[in-house]
Amino acid sequence: MKPMRFAIIGCGVIGKTHVAVMQDMPEVELVAVSDEVEELGKGLAEKMGVAYYADYQEMLERPDIDIVTIATPSGMHGAHAIACANAGKHTIIEKPIEITLEKADEIIRIFAEKGLKLSSVSQTRFSRDIQRVKGLIETGKFGRLIMGATAVHWYRSQSYYDSGDWRGTWALDGGGALMNQAIHRIDLLQYLMGPVRSVHAHCETLGHERIEVEDVAVASVRFANGAVGSITATTCAYPGLKTRIEIIGENGTAVFENEQITQLSFKDEETELAESKGGASADPAALSSSSHRPQFEDMIAAVRENREPAVNGEQGRLPLEIIIGIYRSSQTGQTVTLPIVTEGVGA
Template sequence: MEKKIRFAIIGCGVISDTHQAQIQSIEGAELVAVADHDEQKARMLAEKANADWYVDYKKMLERDDIDVVNVLTPSGLHAEMTVAAARAGKHVICEKPLDTTLEKARKLVEECRKANVKLSIISQHRFDPSTIQVKQLIEDGKLGNMVLGQAAVNWYRSQEYYDSGEWRGTWKMDGGGALMNQSIHTIDLLQYFMGPVESVYAHTATLAHERIEVEDVAVATIKFKNGSLGTISGTTSAFPGLSARLEVFGTAGTAVIDNDILTNLYLKDVPSNTSDHYSVQSENLANSKMNQRGTGATDPGSIEGNSHRLQLVDMIEAIKEDREPLVNGEEGIKPLEIILAIYESANTGKPVEISSFAEFKKVNF
């Protein structure tokens, strides 16, 4: 019988239910322990999973029957806890973002390499069927040369959401607002499709919430290294919570993903229904309907878990095959770098070149 891959969770907040459920849905995977500084949260999740619980996560890491640790704590603790897990010889799945600064994120990746453990950063939408299809079309040249990419996340978070935890809406622990916490997945897919970013120019503001340090609305223009252009807009002020939308346009086609569903796909190599040069009609090859399946537009606890499951399976396969996870540490740095450059641009009022942004600084854990 093949050995089970045993998981542990650090951080028993909102997203932990998704991770717990998906781990337990995978044949050959087992959740054996959870940890949270809040004893009640740890107990509740442990009872649900029939697992052991800890208040001190470092004590949990001393166990020799844990293969993978899922770090699900506030963003500002990710590096500290991931490094501790790596030094204990555990593979790590870390929720987005890697951490709140590039220095800590890069140190995190370095420490996992040094400990020879595998690191996967949650970017579950890379595993969506819509993402896989569009990425393949781009790689096959079906969309031609990329021209424009537009990411818009029009979500809503109430004041009560931010008031529910002292860490929420703070630079130190949340690392940012509508972009860092809510829009990061769509920003990741934007650069995944369009290619590396050369520069950004941005504005951010806090307009609809009180008692938060971070932005609840942001806009940015993007220049990609391949010469194409883009825009990013994100908010947690779009009552009652609308869609996350990603549009990519190439010289040979267009693709639109709305709420994780490929809703529009047009390719020039598909014959047109008309010979009129001024009125182009083309078949929508997406052949799908928009729906509002667990997107997190209003409630982060409603996020559907199937794509998380696929990313967990990828980590299990990476361990068994001794290969890199599909979304490794270096991939996790990319959207973080873009978002932090946007914040820098908003603070300085100037464009920011990604290549010259934030030199690596020594960070000790």
């Protein structure tokens, strides 16, 4: 079977992570990259021996591209995704799928109309331990779910925000600690606990200068199944702590640190422990490319089998809606009920 031919829009930290994924996948051939910053794009192209395009639209005219991955600032995802769809390219979008629900809905609609596959990156869903607990929840092992919580207490220096004019802005970053650092764990929380029905939140900027977005956030959550929970996120927690997710049911409890089980306990059964490893708590460049590989493999299979990717556009929209709800609650001081009516929504 011929390799699937890929191209990348965006050659920064995440774009390089995508390249690292592709290098380890014999079923993938990288053919082109694009970045408006020539130093980034041309440097990566030369390293990989592929074509470089300053203009992504020109790159998308190539007929030999099957799948495009988008790894640009969050506020650009919509324009790039729609261009990919119009060019007939299946597309993988890094988190978040977009920064507004209206734009996310437009992306989803256009890909559906054109019969193209769309995958929104949530590589943490493919973790073996996450899938193990997901299966136990679905088979009723935990009984009725009572409480779910996630904490993403990471550290980003002032120089991190100062490194790009787009960082820390509503227009291009779309948010702060929630939208960029905590979104994957927020996705996992709702993936394991079920849909969120309301949030009440406080978001502040307390530890950094020259940014518009939050660097600390606290939200209380009510799930559709009646369970309650919490979401806390910050980029002020020096030197950066492990992420944590707690799933509490009437018959047992699961605790994850960095997506690895550190406690799995059920009534009248022994506790299971697993060693937890470090991650991107202080350095975004420390993101492991290995966690992206199962999602890339799923996307390739979806294209070849003509099925929906495991994490499609609708799935990518779910954590975005929760975060938008949290922002709206913080701005208004009111509890926000989900689903959100999209007219006029935006952070």
